[in-house]
Amino acid sequence: xxxxxxxxxxxxxxxxxxxxxxxxxxxxxxxxxxxxxxxxxxxxxxxxxxxxxxxxxxxxxxxxxxxxxxxxxxxxxxxxxxxxxxxxxxxxxxxxxxxxxxxxxxxxxxxxxxxxxxxxxxxxxxxxxxxxxxxxxxxxxxxxxxxxxxxxxxxxxxxxxxxxxxxxxxxxxxxxxxxxxxxxxxxxxxxxxxxxxxxxxxxxxxxxxxx
Amino acid sequence: xxxxxxxxxxxxxxxxxxxxxxxxxxxxxxxxxxxxxxxxxxxxxxxxxxxxxxxxxxxxxxxxxxxxxxxxxxxxxxxxxxxxxxxxxxxxxxxxxxxxxxxxxxxxxxxxxxxxxxxxxxxxxxxxxxxxxxxxxxxxxxxxxxxxxxxxxxxxxxxxxxxxxxxxxxxxxxxxxxxxxxxxxxxxxxxxxxxxxxxxxxxxxxxxxxxxxxxxxxxxxxxxxxxxxxxxxxxxxxxxxxxxxxxxxxxxxxxxxxxxxxxxxxxxxxxxxxxxxxxxxx
Amino acid sequence: xxxxxxxxxxxxxxxxxxxxxxxxxxxxxxxxxxxxxxxxxxxxxxxxxxxxxxxxxxxxxxxxxxxxxxxxxxxxxxxxxxxxxxxxxxxxxxxxxxxxxxxxxxxxxxxxxxxxxxxxxxxxxxxxxxxxxxxxxxxxxxxxxxxxxxxxxxxxxxxxxxxxxxxxxxxxxxxxxxxxxxxxxxxxxxxxxxxxxxxxxxxxxxxxxxxxxxxxxxxxxxxxxxxxxxxxxxxxxxxxxxxxxxxxxxxxxxxxxxxxxx
Amino acid sequence: xxxxxxxxxxxxxxxxxxxxxxxxxxxxxxxxxxxxxxxxxxxxxxxxxxxxxxxxxxxxxxxxxxxxxxxxxxxxxxxxxxxxxxxxxxxxxxxxxxxxxxxxxxxxxxxxxxxxxxxxxxxxxxxxxxxxxxxxxxxxxxxxxxxxxxxxxxxxxxxxxxxxxxxxxxxxxxxxxxxxxxxxxxxxxxxxxxxxxxxxxxxxxxxxxxx
Numbered sequence: 009x010x011x012x013x014x015x016x017x018x019x020x021x022x023x024x025x026x027x028x029x030x031x032x033x034x035x036x037x038x039x040x041x042x043x044x045x046x047x048x049x050x051x052x053x054x055x056x057x058x059x060x061x062x063x064x065x066x067x068x069x070x071x072x073x074x075x076x077x078x079x080x081x082x083x084x085x086x087x088x089x090x091x092x093x094x095x096x097x098x099x100x101x102x103x104x105x106x107x108x109x110x111x112x113x114x115x116x117x118x119x120x121x122x123x124x125x126x127x128x129x130x131x132x133x134x135x136x137x138x139x140x141x142x143x144x145x146x147x148x149x150x151x152x153x154x155x156x157x158x159x160x161x162x163x164x165x166x167x168x169x170x171x172x173x174x175x176x177x178x179x180x181x182x183x184x185x186x187x188x189x190x191x192x193x194x195x196x197x198x199x200x201x202x203x204x205x206x207x208x209x210x211x212x213x214x215x216x217x218x219x
Numbered sequence: 220x221x222x223x224x225x226x227x228x229x230x231x232x233x234x235x236x237x238x239x240x241x242x243x244x245x246x247x248x249x250x251x252x253x254x255x256x257x258x259x260x261x262x263x264x265x266x267x268x269x270x271x272x273x274x275x276x277x278x279x280x281x282x283x284x285x286x287x288x289x290x291x292x293x294x295x296x297x298x299x300x301x302x303x304x305x306x307x308x309x310x311x312x313x314x315x316x317x318x319x320x321x322x323x324x325x326x327x328x329x330x331x332x333x334x335x336x337x338x339x340x341x342x343x344x345x346x347x348x349x350x351x352x353x354x355x356x357x358x359x360x361x362x363x364x365x366x367x368x369x370x371x372x373x374x375x376x377x378x379x380x381x382x383x384x385x386x387x388x389x390x391x392x393x394x395x396x397x398x399x400x401x402x403x404x405x406x407x408x409x410x411x412x413x414x415x416x417x418x419x420x421x422x423x424x425x426x427x428x429x430x431x432x433x434x435x436x437x438x439x440x441x442x443x444x445x446x447x448x449x450x451x452x453x454x455x456x457x458x459x460x461x462x463x464x465x466x467x468x469x470x471x472x473x474x475x476x477x478x479x480x481x482x483x484x485x486x487x488x489x490x491x492x493x494x495x496x497x498x499x500x501x
Numbered sequence: 502x503x504x505x506x507x508x509x510x511x512x513x514x515x516x517x518x519x520x521x522x523x524x525x526x527x528x529x530x531x532x533x534x535x536x537x538x539x540x541x542x543x544x545x546x547x548x549x550x551x552x553x554x555x556x557x558x559x560x561x562x563x564x565x566x567x568x569x570x571x572x573x574x575x576x577x578x579x580x581x582x583x584x585x586x587x588x589x590x591x592x593x594x595x596x597x598x599x600x601x602x603x604x605x606x607x608x609x610x611x612x613x614x615x616x617x618x619x620x621x622x623x624x625x626x627x628x629x630x631x632x633x634x635x636x637x638x639x640x641x642x643x644x645x646x647x648x649x650x651x652x653x654x655x656x657x658x659x660x661x662x663x664x665x666x667x668x669x670x671x672x673x674x675x676x677x678x679x680x681x682x683x684x685x686x687x688x689x690x691x692x693x694x695x696x697x698x699x700x701x702x703x704x705x706x707x708x709x710x711x712x713x714x715x716x717x718x719x720x721x722x723x724x725x726x727x728x729x730x731x732x733x734x735x736x737x738x739x740x741x742x743x744x745x746x747x748x749x750x751x752x753x754x755x756x757x758x759x760x761x762x763x
Numbered sequence: 764x765x766x767x768x769x770x771x772x773x774x775x776x777x778x779x780x781x782x783x784x785x786x787x788x789x790x791x792x793x794x795x796x797x798x799x800x801x802x803x804x805x806x807x808x809x810x811x812x813x814x815x816x817x818x819x820x821x822x823x824x825x826x827x828x829x830x831x832x833x834x835x836x837x838x839x840x841x842x843x844x845x846x847x848x849x850x851x852x853x854x855x856x857x858x859x860x861x862x863x864x865x866x867x868x869x870x871x872x873x874x875x876x877x878x879x880x881x882x883x884x885x886x887x888x889x890x891x892x893x894x895x896x897x898x899x900x901x902x903x904x905x906x907x908x909x910x911x912x913x914x915x916x917x918x919x920x921x922x923x924x925x926x927x928x929x930x931x932x933x934x935x936x937x938x939x940x941x942x943x944x945x946x947x948x949x950x951x952x953x954x955x956x957x958x959x960x961x962x963x964x965x966x967x968x969x970x971x972x973x974x
Binding site for chain 1: 702
């Protein structure tokens with residue numbers, strides 16, 4: 009390991025341990041690390057976006073693409089929020105962003121999250137090759153329909169609707185449990201990765217010089 | 220004391236300070252990292268399919284590797300990568316590496332130069348393996364590559380035109396490639412090689428991916444893809460199967476141990492619940 | 502063709518929703534009675550939580566997620582749901598005199614909207630002087646710095662009610678669990694199903710998935726917003742209809758996969 | 764005045780949204796160009812506004828120092844600015860800017876190293892939450908517990924070795940009941956998001972109009 013690698017291991021370990029102490033309790037070491045990371049991440053965020061402004065607005069404007077002055081001014085209008093009298097100017101850039109966002113959202117949601125889901129539910133049943141697949145397809149369809157009934161707000165959940173919503177809730181709970189398990193094992197890999205870094209790279213490599 | 224107030228145990232069992240759980244998990248995970256144990260691993264069918272797809276290739280076959288590595292997700296996949304590179308290099312195969320992500324180039328560099336070292340297996344750059352570098356391919360790029368490699372990568376990573384590389388002289392499209400190893404970190408990308416390589420040309424494809432993406436790959440095995448590796452667990456399986464112990468073994472041991480603390484506490488929590496419940500009835 | 506192929510069904514669904522919106526919103530404007538709405542317990546829990554915070558002399562924390570200020574992505578509606586809830590909690594805090602700390606998302610472009618909404622909440626209750634700008638916290642990009650900052654704030658300033666509604670990725674488990682460990686009361690939810698498990702497991706009262714949108718409408722107490730829930734209901738029945746038609750057509754041997762790709 | 768404060772931003776919002784939808788539903792190139800332009804604009808607007816975060820962070824830190832002017836607080840106050848400056852100057856002063864090896868060193872050893880630690884912390888928080896909630900208290904809780912524990916054990920190498928049936932069972936839970944429940948949840952959330960979007964385009968979303 010060269011000097012910079014060793015220093016890097018020390019710096020990395022310093023911050024990793026600082027974060028991990030949060031599990032024990034709040035302490036000055038954790039707070040120092042936390043404050044440092046705020047500064048670092050804001051700088052990173054600002055730098056990347058300044059680069060975007062430069063490449064996507066300032067350089068094209070200097071080359072004659074003058075229309076890009078408009079978003080630049082709209083972006084600057086965001087800062088009027090800092091002056092109570094002119095704060096309402098910031099509604100303009102916000103409106104453009106939200107307008108575009110809603111266009112993107114509607115276009116993306118209709119197909120991917122609704123129609124394709126319905127399609128998959130129907131197709132799974134009718135393309136099933138075996139009885140087992142067919143049964144699974146039907147279970148998925150039942151789960152989908154009952155889960156939706158759980159979110160019907162305009163009727164009391166009584167009688168048939170109540171039973172359906174109850175079944176839907178069980179499907180939802182299994183789904184939540186599975187999501188938990190998927191994430192938990194994935195995070196387990198990550199904590200082990202950090203521990204391997206601390207033990208093999210920092211302690212063995214940088215401190216004991218064994219690498 | 221304890222016998223007189225049995226309910227107290229149950230309440231205590233359900234209210235243990237979480238920090239004991241955290242500390243227990245920590246200790247359990249550190250043990251196998253310091254001293255790998257090598258707990259047994261079941262080698263699953265997709266892993267066997269993956270391994271067999273490589274070892275059954277006749278000598279001199281050409282393998283293309285689409286390597287989309289991501290630095291942030293390396294813990295999950297490094298075992299798969301290293302074991303795969305070792306299996307490839309110890310056989311008489313010609314390997315083409317290309318990267319649809321910029322991270323991929325850096326990771327591959329680290330792994331080939333520092334860990335696997337192809338020259339150790341007597342492999343020569345340009346004769347036995349080639350690195351084509353990075354291009355933001357996407358699904359259309361993978362399709363273009365299948366019909367004409369030179370349209371996407373006119374040169375290799377070091378800027379040498381492909382025609383000047385001995386190994387690449389006769390290789391230009393899917394007909395010259397015998398196996399595609401497709402590595403991806405977005406779950407739905409598993410469909411790319413299937414749509415672009417398997418369906419139109421009937422290519423042999425195997426894939427490597429994250430643990431969470433395994434279930435998305437499973438429906439395509441064994442018809443469209445001959446095998447797949449998902450997550451560090453299956454990376455360990457490949458290490459066991461191929462006899463190349465690596466980072467996966469430590470990871471698996473630590474996983475096996477790390478989860479024990481949680482299981483113990485789950486039992487505590489349920490005992491506490493049942494104890495409180497039946498304690499109340501009496 | 503005027504309509505792009507492959508978007509016919511999308512358009513039909515959109516038209517159904519537009520017509521339903523037009524019908525029910527007009528009904529709401531005319532002041533006609535809307536169907537009764539099922540109770541969501543988490544809404545009452547918010548008021549209870551604010552009361553508890555005042556009793557214990559601890560602040561109320563509100564968060565929309567480390568990445569919850571997405572104004573121009575497909576998740577924009579979830580941001581708006583978070584904003585609607587912010588307005589409500591600001592009003593409640595102003596009304597009962599609790600201190601509100603807002604942990605802002607990293608998207609700086611959403612800050613003006615967040616500040617305006619929080620101010621508006623206090624203004625509506627006639628207590629604009631209670632609004633404190635320094636209680637809008639910003640932590641930079643990434644879920645780590647955000648969770649660190651939130652945890653640190655819980656530890657130093659205390660946590661009474663911790664309300665989290667909006668777009669959550671891997672940031673919610675830590676902030677929710679830390680609030681719980683430090684004795685706070687958690688209420689919250691997100692529309693991203695993959696993260697709902699964290700809310701279901703860690704919150705005292707949870708908005709399951711879609712309920713965050715319904716809750717935003719219910720707390721606004723505005724008939725126009727409330728009519729939205731009925732409009733969604735129309736959409737749900739349309740989905741049932743689509744499913745039924747699909748199954749019938751598939752049963753008589755048509756290629757439903759292609760039909761539903763129109 | 765009122766028009767410029769209230770109606771005009773709403774009109775702007777609706778126009779942007781409708782243009783994006785036209786680009787999605789119609790095949791005309793003109794709308795595609797407009798869509799491209801608007802997308803670039805949103806990036807420029809949001810990139811220009813990044814300094815707002817820095818300003819709000821600075822103000823909150825300053826007020827905290829004012830209220831509690833101890834030495835420790837002074838150190839906490841200076842830290843984020845020090846790290847901001849460190850990242851900022853390293854980011855702009857070396858050739859290659861953000862891709863320079865110097866900035867990359869900072870990024871890898873502080874930003875990324877610490878960023879990965881978040882997942883590690885997550886493992887512990889999810890574990891303690893499971894300890895609290897994974898009980899056999901009700902049918903829903905049992906569903907949560909079963910889904911969670913079985914799918915977790917399926918992913919830990921040791922357990923399938925002794926109980927090979929965990930693999931197909933775990934996969935079945937993931938691909939059948941989980942998909943059923945999850946699909947219903949996704950459809951409902953998507954419909955709700957669409958309704959909010961349409962209401963906003965209509966200029967009826969009070970959250971935006973009144974502010």
